Amino acid sequence: MERDPCVYILASGRHGTLYIGVTSDLMQRxxxxxxxxxxxxxxxxxxxRLVRYEMFGDMEGAILREKQLKRWHRQWKINLIESENPHWADLAVGLGFDPLAAGGRRNGS
Structure with missing residues (x-):
């Protein structure tokens, strides 16, 4: 099975609640x-809402990055997100997902 290690940041909205996770299958997660x-x-x-993701060559590197980001101050995380995604766009839409409904869940759920 092909694995694509990835660290991702989800948000409830712009400057909202953040979640940092790691996965070997971003689309499934x-x-x-x-x-x-x-x-x-x-x-x-x-x-x-997917606001940032970073791909890695191996799971070890992804896990180390996840642990690093989880130790960061909130403002550093916000700065990191806004460095490439200043409007906090849902990057999952560009990966083929439906836009989220107003309540934060995808349409139809």
């Missing part, structure tokens, strides 16, 4: 988050 299948923090706080 996004689907799970957007469908509310993951439960927990992201479901409770409606954190479904």
């Amino acid at each position: 996004l689907y799970q988050h957007r469908a509310g299948m993951t439960g927990g923090f992201t479901a409770r706080y409606k954190v479904h």
Whole structure:
């Protein structure tokens, strides 16, 4: 099975609640988050908008980056997001996902 290690940042909205995660399959993980299948923090706080992701050559590198980002101050995370995504656009739409409905969940759920 081909793996594509990735660190991703989800947000509830612009300057909203942030979630940092790591996965070997970004598309599957996004689907799970957007469908509310993951439960927990992201479901409770409606954190479904993909605002940044970084691809890695191996899972070890991705996990190290995730741990680094989780230690960062909130403002550093915001600066990182805004360095490439100043309007906090939902990057998942560019990956083929439907736009999120106003409540933060994808349309039709």
